[in-house]
Amino acid sequence: MNFWAIQTLNGISFGMLLFLLAAGLSLIYGLMKILNLTHGSYYMLGGYVGLAVMRASGSFVLALLAGSAAVAVLGVVMERFFLRRFHLQELPQTMLTFGFLFIFADLALWVWGGNPQTMAKPPLLAGVTALGSLNYPTYRLFIIAAGVVVALMLWWFQDRTRVGAMLRAGVDDEEIARALGINVSLLFSLVFAMGAFLAALGGVLAGPIMGVYPGADFEVLLLGFVVVIIGGLGSLKGALVGGLLVGLLDNFGKVFFPEFALFTIFLPMALILAVRPTGLFGRE
Amino acid sequence: MTMLTIDDVHTYYGDSYILQGVSLELKPGTVVALLGRNGVGKTTLVRSIMGLTPAARGRILFKGADITRMPTWRIARAGIGLVPQGRRVFRSLTVGEHLQVTARGTGGWTLDRIVNLFPNLGSRMRSPGGKLSGGEQQMLAAARALVGNPDLLLMDEPTEGLAPLMVRDLGQAIASLKAAGTSILLVEQQLAFALRHADLVYIMSKGRIVHRCTPAELSADTETKSRYLGV
Ligand SMILES: Nc1ncnc2c1ncn2[C@@H]1O[C@H](COP(=O)(O)OP(=O)(O)OP(=O)(O)O)[C@@H](O)[C@H]1O
Ligand SMILES: [Mg+2]
Numbered sequence: 001m002n003f004w005a006i007q008t009l010n011g012i013s014f015g016m017l018l019f020l021l022a023a024g025l026s027l028i029y030g031l032m033k034i035l036n037l038t039h040g041s042y043y044m045l046g047g048y049v050g051l052a053v054m055r056a057s058g059s060f061v062l063a064l065l066a067g068s069a070a071v072a073v074l075g076v077v078m079e080r081f082f083l084r085r086f087h088l089q090e091l092p093q094t095m096l097t098f099g100f101l102f103i104f105a106d107l108a109l110w111v112w113g114g115n116p117q118t119m120a121k122p123p124l125l126a127g128v129t130a131l132g133s134l135n136y137p138t139y140r141l142f143i144i145a146a147g148v149v150v151a152l153m154l155w156w157f158q159d160r161t162r163v164g165a166m167l168r169a170g171v172d173d174e175e176i177a178r179a180l181g182i183n184v185s186l187l188f189s190l191v192f193a194m195g196a197f198l199a200a201l202g203g204v205l206a207g208p209i210m211g212v213y214p215g216a217d218f219e220v221l222l223l224g225f226v227v228v229i230i231g232g233l234g235s236l237k238g239a240l241v242g243g244l245l246v247g248l249l250d251n252f253g254k255v256f257f258p259e260f261a262l263f264t265i266f267l268p269m270a271l272i273l274a275v276r277p278t279g280l281f282g283r284e
Numbered sequence: 285m286t287m288l289t290i291d292d293v294h295t296y297y298g299d300s301y302i303l304q305g306v307s308l309e310l311k312p313g314t315v316v317a318l319l320g321r322n323g324v325g326k327t328t329l330v331r332s333i334m335g336l337t338p339a340a341r342g343r344i345l346f347k348g349a350d351i352t353r354m355p356t357w358r359i360a361r362a363g364i365g366l367v368p369q370g371r372r373v374f375r376s377l378t379v380g381e382h383l384q385v386t387a388r389g390t391g392g393w394t395l396d397r398i399v400n401l402f403p404n405l406g407s408r409m410r411s412p413g414g415k416l417s418g419g420e421q422q423m424l425a426a427a428r429a430l431v432g433n434p435d436l437l438l439m440d441e442p443t444e445g446l447a448p449l450m451v452r453d454l455g456q457a458i459a460s461l462k463a464a465g466t467s468i469l470l471v472e473q474q475l476a477f478a479l480r481h482a483d484l485v486y487i488m489s490k491g492r493i494v495h496r497c498t499p500a501e502l503s504a505d506t507e508t509k510s511r512y513l514g515v
Contacts, residue, residue: 165381172374172413179334179368180386181360181432 002134013140015247016147020202022227022239024195030171030234031191037097039199040221041104046071046200047212048112051119060122067204068197075196076189109214119207143205151240230272232282287312287436287467293342295332302328304491315468317482325491326471327369330440335359365434369441371421375414379405382428391433398427401457419450440471487512
């Protein structure tokens with residue numbers, strides 16, 4: 001009994017990290033039609049910056065904020081000064097994000113070296129919490145709670161605020177949104193800032209349980225794409241459901257079929273695509 | 285001063301040379317109809333005015349200011365409202381949200397007045413745009429342009445695909461807009477509808493303006509009608 005509960009919670013907490021990553025991937029694609037291959041780098045860089053801030057200041061909260069904010073600025077710079085020149089030109093944009101993926105990977109290797117590093121858990125969250133008869137690591141519960149809070153905030157932003165409605169208008173029909181006076185270019189920057197912020201937040205949050213290491217960028221990018229393909233590109237609900245699903249599949253796959261771990265993710269993905277080519281919550 | 289001056293505008297889609305020197309004037313408070321067969325470039329002119337497909341040569345002045353190469357959203361905020369061909373309502377936004385995201389400035393177009401003008405919309409405030417009927421979508425496309433309080437309204441074939449009853453309602457709305465002093469550029473294929481509402485008519489053919497006259501003159505001119513409009 002405890003085994004199942006623990007593994008399920010492990011899968012959900014990892015799924016929440018994937019949701020943080022996929023939310024931005026999905027938002028960016030929905031509004032700008034860009035497949036952002038740099039998204040995994042945001043996650044990794046968030047982890048490294050968070051780690052540095054954590055070591056310098058000892059404050060986990062500061063590490064979370066600084067890591068996410070620094071990477072958000074990076075995302076905006078990428079969008080404003082590079083991607084914007086190639087608006088709606090898929091190939092140049094994808095190549096550009098591909099290039100940034102390598103640049104950031106090399107930079108990280110150069111600055112932080114090739115060895116995996118771990119971040120200390122904040123003391124307050126370092127212990128275990130009793131859930132009935134089950135003792136479960138508090139830090140993982142914290143990740144789940146953080147994911148829920150972010151999901152609620154994103155939902156509120158998209159569905160209940162004027163800027164959120166403008167964003168949906170831009171996703172539905174970018175030209176007409178512009179022609180009705182909405183500054184869609186500003187929304188582009190906002191979405192990149194949000195997407196990069198959330199991915200980096202995931203990277204910092206992952207630090208204490210998964211570590212920060214070279215190659216994390218590729219690894220989570222791959223999983224992030226699986227999430228948005230399953231959930232449906234452009235849908236936040238899809239990012240959440242897809243994230244949890246992939247988190248659980250990945251976790252149970254590693255537990256039961258350690259040699260075929262990726263298979264347990266890609267087979268369900270293929271099945272879902274066969275039935276719903278646009279993913280669970282995708283359009284058309 | 286004129287509301288809109290289009291001065292020898294040339295526009296391309298890639299290599300296709302579509303607008304080949306279009307000039308047109310619209311005086312404040314008037315309704316100008318732009319007529320012409322399918323594919324002559326009417327929508328392209330609307331897109332050039334809005335900066336969606338900017339003119340390669342020529343100038344477009346709005347209330348005396350050059351808007352030829354302004355970004356689209358600034359042109360809209362300068363005071364031009366677009367009712368696009370095919371309606372193009374935002375399918376995931378409710379009617380209420382449509383009216384919220386485009387509301388801007390002060391010019392008297394309050395929500396109450398909009399609902400008065402388009403009573404059907406009042407009861408559908410919470411419905412997403414994608415779930416409305418064609419007629420309701422057309423009303424919404426007009427309403428969301430109006431809440432921006434534009435000085436000039438561009439309406440691109442607003443009667444396209446509407447049932448006769450809806451066309452009548454739309455005609456009433458245009459009449460009250462006109463009475464309120466709104467300037468309108470009305471692109472139309474339905475000749476009778478255009479003649480009923482316009483003060484002045486321009487006819488376009490193959491990317492050029494080929495005729496300019498009053499509605500009364502056009503009614504009587506069977507040759508021009510059959511040559512350029514096929515009626
Ligand atoms: N995006 C585009 N790329 C290339 N050519 C286009 C594009 N849009 C329109 N055209 C061409 O430009 C010409 C003018 O089209 P436009 O839509 O302006 O005509 P229109 O007068 O509005 O016609 P309709 O009455 O059918 O709406 C047509 O020959 C059309 O095929
Ligand atoms: Mg047209």
